[in-house]
Amino acid sequence: MDTPVNRRNVLVGSVFAAAALAAGTACSSSSDDKNTAATTSAAALSQQAKDTTVVLVHGAGLDGSTWSKVSDQLQAGGYKVMVPANPLRSIGVDSDYFGKVVGAIDGPVVLVGHSYGGAIITEIGAKFPNVKGLVYSAAFAPEVGQSCLGVANAYPPTKLVAATVPSKYTVDIDGVQVPELLVDPAQFGAVFAAGLPADLVNAMAVSGRPATPLALDGKVTDAAWKTLPSWFVVTTEDNAIPPDAQRMMATRANAKKIVEIASPHLVALTHPDQVAALIREAVG
Structure with missing residues (x-):
């Protein structure tokens, strides 16, 4: 929004x-x-830089508006930017969709993932020769055979755990009936967006895209950070992904640069200048 x-x-x-x-x-x-x-x-x-397209991938329970400030900065500076809507159905469905997006781009690509979006860029990054770098912004970077929940569950639970509730209905994902996972609007600000204006938080709380368990607990089959250069933003006041988990993933990926920011989960809205600067560095 x-x-x-x-x-x-x-x-x-x-x-x-x-x-x-x-x-x-x-x-x-x-x-x-x-x-x-x-x-x-x-x-x-x-x-x-002129030839490179920056693809911004949003996380679960959110939408592309979480990238609005970063996207505006990059575009104002002459960068090509895409912010596709993440389906948030399953690792397979979402990766297939973003694979089609990336495969259709003529020229180099830098993939930028926030939260669950990090799992998507991890899964598809090495499959396309035009992808030249990965930027993780308060994001998951799973190992092969690991899911986002698998990473998070190794650490003390964050506020996101208690704030997530399953829907009373189910949706069909490749023949499997699963609920959608919703973030309690009353807890949205405390989990994702502490310090942001209340009207913005309220709008995002009721308009975010729900994910399914097949997305958050889906295991990646490839880890692009093993072969591609990566940059990480670690959010030290994050109530969705434990900061220590973010540090572990950044170190494991042998990131070219790790920037720690005293920010809640939606760092692209609270500190867009720093996030945009790291993306520009990755583009080169």
Whole structure:
């Protein structure tokens, strides 16, 4: 969900006409400066960066809006960005879908995963020769034969465990009837988004895409971080993925760079500058 737009009060009346005109001129100048900076930044990109597509993969219980601030920054800088909707059905279904997305891209790709999205980039990254790097942002990077739940269960439970509830209905995934896993809206902020504006948190809490157990407990069959360079953002105030689990996975992957941020799980919304900077580094 996009960040709500701040509404400015418009001053009217002849008494304030001169002040309003001056303020408008200043705002216009500031806007022009930002546009010029973005244009200059885009022009300064290397050919490699211009040719590369950044694919941002969101996590379970969320949607592509969790990448909005990072996507905006990258696009303003001249980068090509895609934010496909993650099906969140099963490791097999989701990996097949993103494989089709990546396979259709002409040129190099950097895959960026958040949360469960990290398992998807882990599964498909090495299967496509145009993928040149992986960025994990508060994300899972399982070993072959390991699931997201398998990683998390080796650590003390986070707030996400108690906040996750199964639906009263089931869905059919390749002939198997399973419930969807929902995050209690009343606990969404504490689990994912502590410190973000309440209206944004409330909107995300009721609009996120539910996953199924076949996604979260699905075991990966390949581990792209073994053969591709990786970069990791570790969120030290995370109530969804234990920070120590994130550190373990980053170290195990022999990451080129590990950035620790005092942030909740939705770090791409709380600290978009730092996440975007790491992605730019991965693109090169």
